[in-house]
Amino acid sequence: MGTAKGHLSSRIILGRLAISAALLTVLAFLGCQHSDPTVSDSATNERVLTFNKDVAPIIFKQCGTCHHPDGSGPFSLLTYEDVRKRARQIGEVTRSRYMPPWLPAHGYGEFIGERRLSDDEIETIGSWVSSGAVEGAPADLPPVPQWPGGWQLGEPDLILKIPEPYTLAAEGRDVYRQFVLPTGLTTSRYVRATEIRPGNPKIAHHAIINLDPTGYAAKQEDEKDSPPGFDGMGLSDGHGLESPGGQYIVWTPGMIADGGSADMAWTLEPGTDLVLEIHMAPSGKPEVIQPVVGLYFSDQPPTKYPVQLRLDPSPIDIPAGESEYSVTDSMVLPVDVELLAIFPHAHYLCKVMKCVAVLPDGKRKWLLNIPDWDFDWQDDYTYAEPVLLPSGTTVSMEFIYDNSAENPHNPNDPPRRVLEGPQSTDEMSNVSLQFLPQSPGDGQQLKELYWRRGIQRVPGYYYAHFAAGVHSMVQGKFAQARVDYENCLALNPQFIQARFNLAHVYLQLKEFDLAILQYQSVLGSDPGNALAHSNLGRIFDQKRDPSRAATHYRRAIENDPNLFEPHNRLGVILARQGSYSEAAKLFARAVQINPDHSLAHVNLANAYLLQKQYALAITHYNEALRIDPKDKEAQTNLSRARAALKTN
Ligand code: HEC
Known part of the structure; x- marks a missing residue:
């Protein structure tokens, strides 16, 4: 639109003079200040606002997404007749910003898809209403938008x-x-x-x-x-x-x-x-x-991994009649992040939501301000530009609930005590924040924090202990992961995944006997678990018990013929026992599974060398040197094999 306000006011006057006195009340309602009718004389060359030219473009864009025949709005607003019938009400709901519905206060964080009329647009609608809601020339009407029933994004996979x-x-x-x-x-x-x-x-x-x-x-x-x-x-x-x-x-x-x-x-x-x-x-x-x-x-794996964290004060317990019940929560970010989006959640009693960040230098940034929460319009909000929050930033939230009879949304009449819970008549309070970490390692730290906060909130939640353990383990924090998995299994001994991971952590901590017990326990409920067999094999290898190691490697291979480790390791055991031909078969399978493993090529070549199959040995020493040109053993044994080939 971009019309100057001075022009608009003269149009209002023009319209009012041209129409009946009934419109005076509308003008009073709209808070119009222009009471000097003489101004109109200087403005007679001004055009009257019309639906087709001035209002339809606003309504189609800002209202039609919901107010179309199959939309969520209670009526369609796609024709002049539809809009004219409700012109006065439309003037009111736009002026009060009740429509289009949008909860965050303007200026406290800038969001994509903000449903908000500009001041100019509101004035245009108001002036059009007060100047008699004129239709205008058919040629001025923009194309009526269509909302076909199909997939917006095309046929899904x-x-x-x-x-x-x-x-x-x-x-x-x-x-x-x-x-x-x-x-x-x-x-x-x-x-x-x-x-x-x-x-x-x-x-x-x-x-x-x-x-x-x-x-x-x-x-x-x-x-x-x-x-x-x-x-x-x-x-x-x-x-x-x-x-x-x-x-x-x-x-x-x-x-x-x-x-x-x-x-x-x-x-x-x-x-x-x-x-x-x-x-x-x-x-x-x-x-x-x-x-x-x-x-x-x-088809491509992602390159960016956002992580969601949650502020969630606990527990909620709102006395009946309390009109200013406040809950707060905060967390300190362990790494630099970009905040991409925010998703606040509460039910009917909440009235105010605030979320701010205090940066390490003390600067405050608003992340979200909803002064008049309405559960019916719950939404998630994506920032127009990612918000940079350095490590050490404190992100905090406050929600205020009104459990009095004055709250028109209160589902209880008369009000009663309301506790936290999943029903809409219970209450909830949380703010989910979508962060983009700078590296996968930072992402792991955020995820670990997420689950640690989950454990704090619900200590009996076995899965949170497990997940915290996974993210600690990935960061190499094995002692911490051990505690997490042990806690998880204390709550849910049936959770095999935790048992398997705990065994792995024991292995890393060189607690071999504890690891054996856990793997055996995994095999007790899942006898064909190839990885458990393979890892048990490695432990018995470490403990210099080749016969038990070999048994487990064989079971691993039986259950999963595509595992590299047990082929290679069982080959080594057999070669040491002098079974070169069987060892060579296992190494050959190992290099088939992983052709870029230089040690496996050397092992295979050695097994050939020991069986005097020099040409084959040379091939695989060369393969090993292709992968790792500095491999000393491959270099030495290659010359040996070449010399042997000449003399034999
Ligand atoms: C996101 C969807 C959505 C958008 C966009 C939207 N509306 Fe609505 N509108 C609704 C729903 C749903 C209702 C009924 C529930 C309510 O009144 O809150 C409604 C109700 C109304 C009402 C009746 C209000 C009352 O008090 O009964 C009017 C008038 C209205 N809308 C006009 C508009 C106009 C004008 C626009 C654009 C400037 C608009 N709406 C944009 C969904 C929407």
Whole structure:
């Protein structure tokens, strides 16, 4: 628009004079100050604002995403008639900024897709209303936007669908439902983008996808009566879900699907379920919904790995009638990060959300300010520019809850004490922050912090101990990882993965006897675990017990013929015992599995040399030297083999 305010005011006057006195009230409502009618004379050359030329471009862009026939808005706003009928109300809801709905206060963090009318746009709508809501010339009307029902991002690589439709009752409270979506994948895939199509915009309010690598959600679904899905927000404590690769996969009404980027794809492992949570509001008649999720894969592994951390004060316990109940939480960042996005979450009682960063130099940065929270418009927010937060920054949040009768959103009448919990009538408080670390090592530190905070919050959550252990182990912090896995197994002795990793950590800490016990325990429930056999073989090797080592290497090879280690190591044991021909077969398989392992080539060549197969020996010494030209043993033995070949 870019019209100067002076011009606008003369248009208002012009319009008001041209129309009836009834509009005077509208003008008063709109807070119009221009009461001197004589100004109009100097402005008679001003054009009257029209729907087609001035208002339609604003409404189509800012309102049409929801207010179209299949949209989430209660009515369509795509024609002059639709808009004229509600002109006055539209003037009001835009002036008060009730529409388009957008919670964060302007100027406290700049976000992509901010749904916000400019002051000019609001004035244009207001002036158009007060000047009689004129239609204008048909030629001025911009093309009416279309919202075809199909995939916004094109045909997905994998479509996951709830097996049967779910029926939402006509009346009653909002429903939060978890639908478990097994992927059926047999190999891991990189997911570049995800599109959620809830399928019934009249009732679907908000949807989010989490991952469940434990199978717990699927078990819950099986145990509940009325499939598909089961009620609840998230899962009960002790079985948290994971966000996919530190991303938010969210659907909100009027959202434009995000095509994602291959460099920030996330890895979906076989056996991990997607869990789709949908927030639905009854419409007055029974409604059917059958959400569909489309996944878009990338062939390239990602190069950037965002990590999600959470501020989550605990516990919440809001007395009935309390109108200023405040909760806070903070954390200190262990590494430099870019903050990419923020996702605050609370239910109906929350009224204010604030999130700030205090940098190491003491400077304060607003990350988010929601002065008037409305659960119905929950959303995640991506920063227009990543926010740089150096190591040592304190990120903190405060939420304020109003559990008084004055809070129009209070689900309890009269108010009652409200505790933390997954139902919408319980409360929650957390802020998820999506960070981009500078290196994979920094990412591991952030993930470790995430799970350590999880342990603090729910000490009995076995998976958090396990995950903290994994991230410690990857950083080489074996003593710490040992404590984590031991704690995990104390809570859930059945968790084989933790037992396997603990054995590995014992091995690193040279606690061989403890490692043997753990591997044997793994084999007790999973006798064909090839890696457990292979690692046991190595321990018995270390303990100079070649016969037990050989037994385990053989079991490892039986169970997984593609493991390098047991072939190579069993070959060494057999060569030492003089079984050169059997050893040569094992080394030959080892170099087949890993052609770039110089030591395996040397081993194979040595086995040939000892059997006087000089030509073959020479080939593999050469291979070893191709990989590592400085290999002394290969150099010496190559000359030997060449000399032997000449004299024989
Ligand atoms: C993100 C989706 C979305 C966008 C964008 C949006 N609306 Fe709405 N609008 C809704 C929904 C949902 C409702 C019904 C619930 C409510 O009133 O909060 C609604 C309600 C309304 C109402 C009725 C309010 C009342 O008090 O009954 C008006 C008028 C309205 N919108 C106008 C607009 C205009 C004008 C725009 C653009 C400037 C707009 N909306 C943009 C979703 C949206």
